[in-house]
Amino acid sequence: MLEALNPQPQDKILQLIALYREDKRTTKIDLGVGVYKDPTGLTPVMRAVKAAEKKLWEVETTKTYTGLAGEPAYNSALVKMILGETDRAASVATPGGTGAIRQALELVKLATPGATVWLSAPTWPNHPSIIKFLGMKMAEYRYFDAATCGVDFEGMKADLAKVAPGDVVLLHGCCHNPTGANLTQAQWAETVAILQKQGAVPFVDLAYQGFGDGLEEDAAATRLIAASFPEVLIAASCSKNFGIYRERTGILIALTSPDRKAVVQGNLNFLNRQNFSFPPDHGARLVTMILEDEALTADWKAELEEVRLNMLTLRQSLADALRKLTNSDRYDFVATHRGMFSRLGLTEAQVLRLREEHAIYMVGDSRINIAGLNAQTVPILAQAIVAVGG
Incomplete structure (x- = not known):
């Protein structure tokens, strides 16, 4: 039976994750995987979630x-x-x-x-x-x-x-x-x-x-x-x-x-x-x-807003850096997009050069996870985009 199975196409994002992990360059930047990261590169457990887990451990009586x-x-x-x-x-x-x-x-x-x-x-x-x-x-x-x-x-x-x-x-x-x-x-x-x-x-x-x-x-x-x-x-x-x-x-x-x-x-x-x-x-x-829980809801909403505003700040910073380097408004759209992702409009060849020459990883269609950036890596990305002709 199992010998009749054919190989399934690999998930491009999972392939990208594997390539990133194998890359030995200390300057590498991961903009592919779709998870939120704080400025330190960590995907944190939210404060309200931690508090709820502690409370759940104390009051939970069954796992049925x-x-x-x-x-x-x-x-x-x-x-x-x-x-x-x-x-x-x-x-x-x-x-x-x-x-x-x-x-x-x-x-x-x-x-x-x-x-x-x-x-x-x-x-x-x-x-x-x-x-x-x-x-x-x-x-x-x-x-x-x-x-x-x-x-x-x-x-x-x-x-x-x-x-x-x-x-x-x-x-x-x-x-x-x-x-x-x-x-x-x-x-x-x-x-x-x-x-x-x-x-x-x-x-x-x-x-x-x-x-x-x-x-x-x-x-x-x-x-x-x-x-x-x-x-x-x-x-x-x-x-x-x-x-x-x-x-x-x-x-x-x-x-x-x-x-x-x-x-x-x-x-x-x-x-x-x-x-x-x-x-x-x-x-x-x-x-x-x-x-x-009113208090947990308030704390969760406050931290969620911190997450949202961090991504908006990164968007504006990247748009500003690219405007300065290109002397054009070509990338102003980055600041108007919302959520974790933006598609930059780069070619697959440019995306490949970003990975090979600059250790910057993104999906082949030039989708980037904005939350994969921080204040230090925004200018690095902007300069690399210009260097590959973006």
């Missing part, structure tokens, strides 16, 4: 299974953080945001197996990978303008006007990965109007709430979509905003009518049972404790 959907208190707390008060939400805890995306696509396949799933061009590589693995139909809508490093909104609108009724359109709720280019509020409103006209079902990937313009601000587009459609899927992750990457803490929310919610909830529970039975609970428990 949680429910198929996860603990109700966790689901309720996350739904409220993302959407505010609503009576339309069926939800399940999942192994991270990736698990939520997988379960959402499984739900789509179960409900409307002939639906096409529309993705932004570009998008997070796991989106098309999972869709292909599930054997689902897939299409792209234009999103990123390589010339301006902003959103190609006219192209996006033209492509979304081709969406068929019942098709699913995957949208990045904030902090677009991999480009960092986001829609404005006015553009979100236009997008909603187009999707309403086409009869589409929005599917929001919300992996970076709190990393862009603020916790509430980053939920605005998702809340607009939730208020505008009878059915919405939302996959959210606690990896970034709570810093609990390895705890694999996510949630899938399915908004529907109150009279259909029980049936939808039953199907979500069923899918959890088929794929992994009971979802992991440790990270979910920590998130619940933080969101239910």
Whole structure:
């Protein structure tokens, strides 16, 4: 049996991590892996998470299974953080945001197996990978303008006007990965109007709430979509905003009518049972404790804001350094992008030169993790970009 297996394509980011680790140069800079790093290069455990873990150790009395959907208190707390008060939400805890995306696509396949799933061009590589693995139909809508490093909104609108009724359109709720280019509020409103006209079902990937313009601000587009459609899927992750990457803490929310919610909830529970039975609970428990404790919530929000502002400072510093070195505004977009990532618009050849000549590692499409920089490495990166002809 196993001899019939063929090698699978390697993940480009994981390949990049391996190359970085093997590099013996002490000046090397990692801008590839998508985790937040503080100015010392550490991905810290947030203060509120530490406090919650200590409290959990003291009060936890069992390690028995949680429910198929996860603990109700966790689901309720996350739904409220993302959407505010609503009576339309069926939800399940999942192994991270990736698990939520997988379960959402499984739900789509179960409900409307002939639906096409529309993705932004570009998008997070796991989106098309999972869709292909599930054997689902897939299409792209234009999103990123390589010339301006902003959103190609006219192209996006033209492509979304081709969406068929019942098709699913995957949208990045904030902090677009991999480009960092986001829609404005006015553009979100236009997008909603187009999707309403086409009869589409929005599917929001919300992996970076709190990393862009603020916790509430980053939920605005998702809340607009939730208020505008009878059915919405939302996959959210606690990896970034709570810093609990390895705890694999996510949630899938399915908004529907109150009279259909029980049936939808039953199907979500069923899918959890088929794929992994009971979802992991440790990270979910920590998130619940933080969101239910006023002092922990305040401290978590304060540290999350420190993280967000650090990334904004790095963005502005890099944009300023490149403006000075190039004597142009070509890279001013870096300061306007939001979240961890920006796509710089460099060629693959330039990216390769950055790695070989300057020990600077980024994905081949020139996506960089802004949080991989610090005050010392910003000017090094800027000078290297200019040196390779950027």
